[in-house]
Amino acid sequence: MPETTATAAAPTSDADPFAPEHLADPDPLHQHLRDTGPVVHLTRYNVHALARHQEVHAALVDWGTFQSGAGVGLANFRHEKPWRPPSLLLEADPPHHDAPRRVLREILTPLALRRLRETWQTVADELVETVLAEQGTEFDAFTALATAFPLRVFPDAVGLGPYGRENLLPYGNMAFNAFGPRNDLVQADAHRVAELSAWVNDQCVREALSEDGFGARIWAAADRGDLTPAQAPLVVRSLLTAGVDTTVHGLAAALYAFATHPGQWQRLRERPELARVAFDEAVRWQSPVQTFFRTATKDVDIAGTRIPEGGKILMFLGAANRDPRRWSDPDRFDLARDPSGHVGFGMGIHQCVGQHVARLEAECLLTALARRVAHLELAGPPRRHLNNTLRSWVQLPIRIRTAS
Template structure:
């Protein structure tokens, strides 16, 4: 990556490609260079303004008036380009259009609903961990736990039919790739876009969903007039787009943290109540969602730079989550830290509405493991899965000592 000051201003200019395979494999060096370059860096390759420090990323996330989501949270600018699918009513909308769907989904995924699911999910995690451990001490936690548990409980909670659930992960993978440039990662999924989008659209329909579940609750909100019938399937789709992949990669991240920080696993075993802290610390530390874009609605001054109206702003959530200006020893996975200020779930009114669902899933898995497993260590070389937006593991082989 080459950094140089602009001739016209003191704005640092970088030719870095955040979506190259080299950076996706290990983004930390680029994140550090961008943070140290200044509060704003111009990325010449994509003609966007980048924010990598915590202060500026947090400020942009909460300022929806000047940094809109409605023009798309990816590189594509919906002011001038047609989206590949109808925009999300939550992620890609601003008030007032955003408000009613957000209220509905916040209620559907609220504390009362999660209390009703807790016992069943905890029991399901116990059964899954027993099944995995019965096969021996070495296995790949990505397919066996991180993918298996969300795919075991979340589609049931939504009310999806059993057939076709294998489409959830490839659909989500393409959706998050599509937030980046039209590179090879997008191209690899394009041949299935019609098929996957068709399946997702079909299972969001009222008559396909189970009579009880998150999906049915969303349609009931349409019946009450809280949202329109046309909005209901798009709100259900939001659950399916963001409710699986990010949880899968969050659980992978926390298990990676424990496999590489054995002292922290012992800390959790001694106090299983730290399970939710551990998950949030892993979301800070690894940032399963690495980046999101906003679009300036007016000329916005950031530090000494004016970002012109209509220009895309790339927020590096992951870089902000390891900014030493905000965090002490940021590269360490540490259960003694208060990670609650992290921006891994966003911040402000667009903050992830399903984050408490993800926390409950992770808590169930970690608590079940902590009861049975004395130690977790890597049993082979982990392998990354590259995605334009997500930080993910393809494979994470571990060895568990039970006892």
């Protein structure tokens, strides 16, 4: 983004995007911010908000101007001590970011995922059959499907043991809450920070991991000198932090989308090869990761507004993904749409390195459901779980009719 001297003050808003009412229903605020301007100064936190797709996309790809290394939350690591060692993927920039990302890209290859596909499809088929047999035609799809499937297959792939996996979602909830202000949501987790952090750290050491998982391959990279021994457990931790919650809530978003758009479910049943498109469209439509921050490395102009060096910008990924300037009829979930270009997985060098893993999980689960379920609909009002960063769930009651 070029610098310019022709700058003007951005329009202001005293809205708190982390207030419970906005976390529960962010769409009205997102529309307000998009309509107010390409840049809006949020006076409550003294940050500049970007809610339109063009500006969000441009900031995400310009890592040199908008750094992640000062923290992707409200806290500025230039002045504040992180609550945990920063993520080598999410909260680091080149050159510190390069080796960990390169190692993960070499591990999470298309060939590695093809080897997982058959096993994961079998697990998904078995899970669907078990849920239908044991719970019948009405059940909580968030717990029974969107949570159960990723918590089974992804920790297996990383190489975790069978015990303690119930800690993964609470740890992720705590980590994503920490990207926001120190509000009641953060305080609610405070008593478990030490316990959950210790458990996750214990899973990242070489001895805790199976010999054939992603985690062991990360440690093998350290043995080769591609990572340092100190970096290896942090890279494993990044997989466990970012690879569970976002997939769980992305799958829940897809199930919610189909339960409220029955015609789209029929389209998927007729064309099951659309499963991956469906997942991306659900991620665009619901945006499990709603916001991330960046920090300006110099004075920079965005659409006529000067962002000072060291200033924080707040990128509303969820708002960008429903920007009518970029998407036609953006509030509709539509499998006829090409959702590529959405920023639900980020963009640029910090784009989610595990996004294809999440897509494979979604493809397997949605394919299994499409084989057995002719129709699904909401059986009651869904319940959201509030988080400073995630668009998350606690319950998604659905009613299904099985295929004859």
